[in-house]
Amino acid sequence: MLQVKSLTKSFDGFKAVNNANLDVQNGEIVAVIGPNGAGKTTLFNLISGILKPDSGQVLFKGDDITGLPPYEICRKRISRSFQVVNVFNRLSIFENTQISILSRQKKTWNLFTPSSSLAVNETNELLKNVGLYEKRDHISGALSHGDRKVLEIAMALGGNPEFLILDEPTAGMSPEETTRCIDLIKGLREKYGLTILFCEHDMEIVFGIASRIMVMVRGGTIVQGTCEEVRCNEAVQDAYLGGSDVCLM
């Protein structure tokens, strides 16, 4: 479904992403792991169009989407959430989600119909699915970190994606919130038939839900394979554990 071919991006000579390769099949959950600064978020920014790559290609369902602006990539039904919470802080949960849905329905140029009469049912439905319906009128800037992370996912789902990119979905969450969030992601995947690409530091989550794993070190892909293949791969042990013979997890 998504193929990344020898993608490269440098900032002032520093190669943040250097010859990264990735392949995600329809319906899979693929995790990207790697030490801090390996270039995971940069890779996601390149795929979602926030950054333009220096070289390499991103193909989505066979179409070349390399370097398209984010709003066009979104219209190809690729959505993402962000590592650092990125919501509309002064608006309510309902409005945040509604804007995302209105944007998908191409109603953002509608100048005179009151928003309050549009996409109300869809928004409520989506909020019920992610468990934020009771808090729909809360201003999102005043929410707990965990709720805002879930709101991120709701906003990403508002675009009715086939392909969802989650950048550290559980970062900064308490253990209970993490469990809830992982269950939510699993449930949503089944409900919406999503293909998911995510990155995460918590190996328990990674090995728990990913069908395949891609390992990045210093901007490049060192291996992509099933959990078993990655777990005892020498290069991975080298990167994570400094060359000891112990398997990850």
Added chain:
Amino acid sequence: MATGILNIKGRIWWIVALVVLCLVPFVLPRFYVYLLSIILLFGLFAMSNNFPLGFGGIYQLHHAVFYGVGAYGTALVITKSGLSPWIAFIVGPLIAAFLGLVMGIICIRLSKLYFGMLQISLGSLVWAVVYRWYSFTGGDDGIHGISVPDIISSYKGAYYFTLIVTGISLYVLYRLLKSPYGSVLQGIRDNPVRSSMIGVNVKKHQLLALVIAGFFAGVAGTLFVVVDNTVFPDMMFWTLSLEAVIMCLLGGWLTFLGPMLGAALIVIIRTFVSTYTLYWALVLGIIFTLVIFFLPNGVLGWIEDAVKRKPNLAEAKE
């Protein structure tokens, strides 16, 4: 879910305010009616500035240029073309909107403060042209004694015209803010990167906000021509833009009517304090500093917060 624009209580307040404003010319002397007209049109000017500033997150720092160009557009059509003034009243704002589009296309490449700085530069260029072009714009003398239709030439007529046009403009701005476009614009204000990632073309939406702001600034400029029958280059000098931004911040830049309140405060301070001292701006400065310190959301923002807190307190007691 309310589908109407305002709830019943809100509507009653609006109607009361409108009735009071309609009765003013029968009660107050001429000077105060004139002052109220100025407050209304400055309020519209500030609110049109706040449309991109407070709701779009765009640093619209030289808004006066659209106000001035709208006024000059109207004045020049009336004095030079011989067309009906009613047509001029539409052409003036359209010229301002067009300038908003042109300057927007140039400035929108930059963001935040850089946008504002480029806008101030380009706007000052327009000011310089108007200031020097004696044969066409009257240079620093401006244009005086612009004739308007008889029905609105008296101070009462001008007041009612200002009231009606301001009222309609406010209604349109309100509808725009409550529309999907308005929601998206506020989303862009809070987070442009996120907006683009949910499929919004950020720059295009911002550009429309600039055109709308230019148009309504032009409407305010046109109203000044009706009320005062003059135009002069100071109307598009950068200091007036600064005043407009202060109006927004003073009244509450995240509220709809805040800039109108800010405009009222500034016009009143300028009018009454300046009869006692030349340094009225000093008084304004002190008040403004105090507001920034103690009411960071502006006067109306503070009132709205207080009203919102009240029911919560009642719930907490229960």
